[in-house]
Amino acid sequence: MESLFEILDDKWWLVFPALAFAGHWANSWRKASDRRHQRKVELYKLKNQAREAEKASAAEVESLMAAHDAANKRWLDYELDVGKLIDFPLMTDVREPLTVAFLRAKREADGLRPAAAADMTSHSRLEAYRKAVDGFSVALDVAEREARRIRDSKFTGPERERLATARQLLKIAENHAATPAERQAAYKRARRELDGLIVLPDVTVAALEEKIAPMLDPGARPSSSHHA
Template sequence: MGGWAKSWQMSTERRHQRRVELYKLRNQSLQAEKVAIADVESLMAAHDAVNRRWLDYELDVGKLIDFPLMTDVREPLTVAFLRAKREADGLRPSAAKELTAPSRLEAYRASVNAFEVAFAVAEREAKRIRDTNFSGPERLRLATARKLLRLAENDAATPAERQAAYKRARRELDGLIVLPDATVAALEEKVAPMLDSGRPSDSPQR
């Protein structure tokens, strides 16, 4: 009986030890998952921050006129940050909890870091050179386009004035700066409704 009791006690202790070890493993796994999710959320926030900095240019044609390098795909620095953006966007998960595999997490981390660096380098160079890569007449066209766009967005101007300014600004920029589709859409959303509302009343005067 004594031997059986001792054997039973040892078996019970082993089962208890296994349960403790399983609990520890599960707890460690949960903690690791929480850390990984927090890490991904931090990376996604950094990713969003760079995208917002890019949108500041993409949705503001005035800034693109001031810093044309940001959309000039002939410039290696511009190509580098656009490529880095595309890679980071492609690796980004739809939710942080979906990216817990260490290899995927490290790939996303590297892509976000590369995007941050590439954008910062391109932006610094764009602010340094501004429009100095253009000739004198081309810089004059850029300045004219900038003034015309301000007029096109001016609520105090008549619809006819705004329409003429917008069309002429686009002609001045043609061949100098390639405006991204998002930039054109944002500009037209800001200007076109007011132009459209003024066209019927202007028609009889023409």
């Protein structure tokens, strides 16, 4: 029987294919290892990108909530200042389409607002909230521009005089230099002048009465009136 060395001596040329095979195998193993490493790197990047996307979404929600707050504050500036409502009565006249449009847009945005930015996890809800906040801001802009354009032009001459009188009377009602009797009388008369001319939302009346509450008795607090 031939020894292993005799066989190898006779088949020495087989070394080259074997080396080639070993080199090919080593190269394939290295490539497979590189691919596994690359997949791990890509997976790591994707996880980080997902985390960054979550952070970006939270920041975006916070930005939308800030824009929502800004629009609400602009509306509150009218609701809490009866003088501004007298100057721009369209802002509370619910018979005006532009007023109805922005109030409806406000309700929609308020309804979609999350309690906290972290609560907004759905992309579709985020897009709906973004659309609602944008719609509210635009509708408020349009109504506000129209209110400032027309001011009290829709009122007759005598009605405008009543509005001017009410504006002056309310200044007296809010003036701490006036006597309690003068302030109460001015407030009562101002409400009579405004009755049937413009809408005073409950929150507006409450804010006004809070300023002059010590001088008012229960009978001096009539309900909100409407522009007739």
